[in-house]
Amino acid sequence: MPNRPITRKESEAWKFAKDAHKGQVRRFINQPYFDAHVKKVNEIVKRYTTDEDILCAAILHDVPEDCYDDYEVGLAMIENLFGSRVSKLVSELTSLKDEIDDVYDGNKGAYLADKMIHMSDDALIIKLSDRLQNISDAFTASERFRNKYFEETWTIVDDIERHRQFNRIHTILLNEIKAKLSNIGSIFRIKRFRDFNESYEYLPEIIRNVEQMLYQIRDFEFSTKVNLESQKDLVIEIKKDSQEFQVFYSGDIKDTLTEINEYLTLGEGLKLKEVILTRIPISSSSISFEQLIKGNIRLLDCILIYSI
Numbered sequence: 001m002p003n004r005p006i007t008r009k010e011s012e013a014w015k016f017a018k019d020a021h022k023g024q025v026r027r028f029i030n031q032p033y034f035d036a037h038v039k040k041v042n043e044i045v046k047r048y049t050t051d052e053d054i055l056c057a058a059i060l061h062d063v064p065e066d067c068y069d070d071y072e073v074g075l076a077m078i079e080n081l082f083g084s085r086v087s088k089l090v091s092e093l094t095s096l097k098d099e100i101d102d103v104y105d106g107n108k109g110a111y112l113a114d115k116m117i118h119m120s121d122d123a124l125i126i127k128l129s130d131r132l133q134n135i136s137d138a139f140t141a142s143e144r145f146r147n148k149y150f151e152e153t154w155t156i157v158d159d160i161e162r163h164r165q166f167n168r169i170h171t172i173l174l175n176e177i178k179a180k181l182s183n184i185g186s187i188f189r190i191k192r193f194r195d196f197n198e199s200y201e202y203l204p205e206i207i208r209n210v211e212q213m214l215y216q217i218r219d220f221e222f223s224t225k226v227n228l229e230s231q232k233d234l235v236i237e238i239k240k241d242s243q244e245f246q247v248f249y250s251g252d253i254k255d256t257l258t259e260i261n262e263y264l265t266l267g268e269g270l271k272l273k274e275v276i277l278t279r280i281p282i283s284s285s286s287i288s289f290e291q292l293i294k295g296n297i298r299l300l301d302c303i304l305i306y307s308i
Contacts, residue, residue, distance in 0.1 A: 003043035006050060013056040013082055014042075020067040020074075028141045037133060038062060044129035048169045051122070056082050057089035058126045065094045092123035093130070109152040113159035121167055128173035131156070135180045143188075150190050154181060 005011035018034045026036035038059060045058040060082070064074030071094055079087035095111070104111040116127055135153055138146045157177060166174065184190065 003039055003046065006046075006055070007052050009052055009082065010055050010059065013059045013086075016078075016081065017059045017063055020063045024066065026137075028145075029137070033062075033066075037137075040133045041126070041130050044132060044173075045126055048125065048172070053083065053085045053089065054122050054125065056086045057093070057123075058129065060086065060090050061093045061126055061130060064090060071096070089120070089123050089126065092119045093127055109155050110159075112152075113156045116156065116160050117163045121170070124166075125169050125173070128170060128177065132173060132177050132180065135177060135184070138180075138184055139187075146184070146188065147190055150181060150184055153177065157181075 005014050017038055021032070021034040021038060024033035025031065026033050029036060038061070041061065042055060042058040046055060049055070060078055063078065064071035068074035075087050075091055075094070078090055092115075095108070095115075100106060100108050100111045104114075116124060119127065131153060135149065138149050141149070157174065161174070
């Protein structure tokens with residue numbers, strides 16, 4: 001059944017929000033923002049309450065932040081048209097960029113977690129519905145955005161579960177969010193940074209295995225180091241000597257990733273994503289990894305990047 005307003009006041013809020021969001025497009029799917037996101041948040045909220053003011057706030061939740069240069073003007077307009085309770089709810093749901101930058105050093109996830117810990121129960125119903133709708137759209141987002149939003153959402157969920165109490169509706173929505181996150185993590189093989197930290201103790205063993213394997217394949221002096229380059233990459237750098245050389249990426253080497261994995265097994269959950277070779281002859285664009293390590297190539301300096 002299509003989502004529609006159920007009271008005259010909510011219908012007026014719909015019209016106001018739709019006009020305010022006119023021309024805005026939902027990222028990644030190129031559909032009107034009001035239809036692709038705002039209505040869907042209102043629909044989720046409507047599963048759990050018919051409170052008129054909460055439903056109005058749900059349909060208006062992004063108006064001050066996204067449709068006004070000065071969010072306070074938008075809140076004043078909402079209060080004038082829909083009353084102080086609706087305006088206060090929307091205010092609780094409005095993110096302030098200056099506060100994110102100045103107080104939270106640009107960490108929007110930490111800002112949102114604090115905001116959700118302290119907001120009213122009614123506002124939290126809308127905010128969790130908003131997050132649920134956003135994480136549902138992560139299936140169509142870019143990999144970079146999806147991975148960032150995935151980690152940010154888990155961090156928010158962890159923080160608010162530790163620091164506030166929930167009512168029945170909050171608990172249902174949180175469970176829906178966690179189920180979506182689990183599906184996304186499984187489908188796109190996203191592993192949480194926390195999971196990697198829990199396996200950090202195994203890195204020395206990984207390094208030893210790499211060194212032993214390389215020594216068996218070809219006798220040369222080298223050193224390895226492991227860096228936490230990002231929240232999802234394990235970086236292993238192998239140098240034949242201590243000199244520094246300019247690193248460049250050879251796209252053709254991607255074809256040899258399967259062969260490399262036959263030589264280097266770093267454990268369950270690690271998937272080789274990229275190889276960067278340094279000091280390789282110009283003719284190396286067609287060279288296989290097997291040729292590289294068993295042939296007459298004098299140099300073997302490379303960086304292996306594993307997704308975890």
